[in-house]
Amino acid sequence: MIGKIKDVKFARFLGGFISEGNLADNGTIKITNQNLEFIDHIVKCATANFGTDIVTSKPPTLEHISDKSKFGYHKYLSNKLGKFLMSCIEIKPGRRVINDDPLPSFVLEWSKNKEDLINFKEWLKNYLQSRLSGDGWVHLEKKWVGLTKVKALRMDSYMEKKLLFLYSKGKRIKDYPKDFIEELKIESRRLRNFPKELIQLNEFLHEIFNINSAVRCVGIRTIYFDKKRKIFVISGIYHLLIFRKDLIKFKQEINFLELDVRNRERLDYVTR
Numbered sequence: 001m002i003g004k005i006k007d008v009k010f011a012r013f014l015g016g017f018i019s020e021g022n023l024a025d026n027g028t029i030k031i032t033n034q035n036l037e038f039i040d041h042i043v044k045c046a047t048a049n050f051g052t053d054i055v056t057s058k059p060p061t062l063e064h065i066s067d068k069s070k071f072g073y074h075k076y077l078s079n080k081l082g083k084f085l086m087s088c089i090e091i092k093p094g095r096r097v098i099n100d101d102p103l104p105s106f107v108l109e110w111s112k113n114k115e116d117l118i119n120f121k122e123w124l125k126n127y128l129q130s131r132l133s134g135d136g137w138v139h140l141e142k143k144w145v146g147l148t149k150v151k152a153l154r155m156d157s158y159m160e161k162k163l164l165f166l167y168s169k170g171k172r173i174k175d176y177p178k179d180f181i182e183e184l185k186i187e188s189r190r191l192r193n194f195p196k197e198l199i200q201l202n203e204f205l206h207e208i209f210n211i212n213s214a215v216r217c218v219g220i221r222t223i224y225f226d227k228k229r230k231i232f233v234i235s236g237i238y239h240l241l242i243f244r245k246d247l248i249k250f251k252q253e254i255n256f257l258e259l260d261v262r263n264r265e266r267l268d269y270v271t272r
Contacts, residue, residue, distance in 0.1 A: 005089070005106060006119065009045040011126035012257075014089070016042035018101075018197070019134020023093045027079030027086065034072045036060060037259045038133060043075060054081045097235050098152045098226070102196035111204070121208050125254050128201070133257040138266035145250060145267065147240040150221055151195045152233045153188055163223070163232055173220055181220060188217040188236035198240045205242070209253045213242045247271050 004010055016038070022030045033039050039060050047055060060073035085091040092099040110120050136147045166176060173181065187193060198215045205211040221235040242250050248271050256263040
């Protein structure tokens with residue numbers, strides 16, 4: 001099993017799943033993306049490691065046809081793989097915005113093995129490529145590469161009471177008092193609220209690839225009440241950013257997936 005999870009194909013699958021996947025309590029996995037080629041690639045990486053019985057022959061299903069902002073395709077994988085992710089890779093089922101999963105512990109342990117750093121670097125490169133092609137982008141004007149992650153904020157009792165007073169279903173961010181949103185932004189910038197995975201990737205980029213990056217909170221995305229868990233969820237938007245001076249090194253050392261033509265072309269443009 002160690003050989004499977006240390007395979008670069010598993011790194012690509014895992015990065016794609018963390019970006020675009022959903023894991024149900026029963027282990028069922030759904031991969032959603034607008035790019036059919038991306039879905040096909042992630043599924044092939046999974047079947048290369050775990051066999052073709054983890055996926056059906058049914059083609060990806062089209063969803064949100066009438067809403068261009070949500071338009072995409074989804075593909076289901078069996079709960080056999082999902083249960084493996086839960087039991088062996090420590091991935092929690094349910095909403096990832098609430099879970100805030102760090103990198104799996106095997107990744108952190110592997111990184112400490114100085115005699116196997118070449119293989120670890122290649123694995124991490126493939127994980128990052130998949131993550132970036134799922135949730136990453138290239139800013140043409142500011143000339144940086146970013147990876148986006150949304151995470152629920154941890155609130156103290158004071159903020160919870162204040163939200164309870166202000167909240168109403170369907171209320172948009174702009175409908176809340178400005179001073180309250182500013183308080184949330186301050187809270188979102190506290191280190192305890194930064195996504196664990198982005199903090200770890202930031203460290204690995206520096207230690208393994210000698211690429212400097214930064215994790216920043218760029219705003220509050222949503223406020224809603226989660227009926228299933230009976231909690232308020234305030235989600236912050238976080239970016240892991242690689243800036244202009246390190247983009248050539250990023251392009252040489254990591255880059256996006258080969259199939260991600262759009263981001264690769266944009267990266268070529270900002271590094272020419």
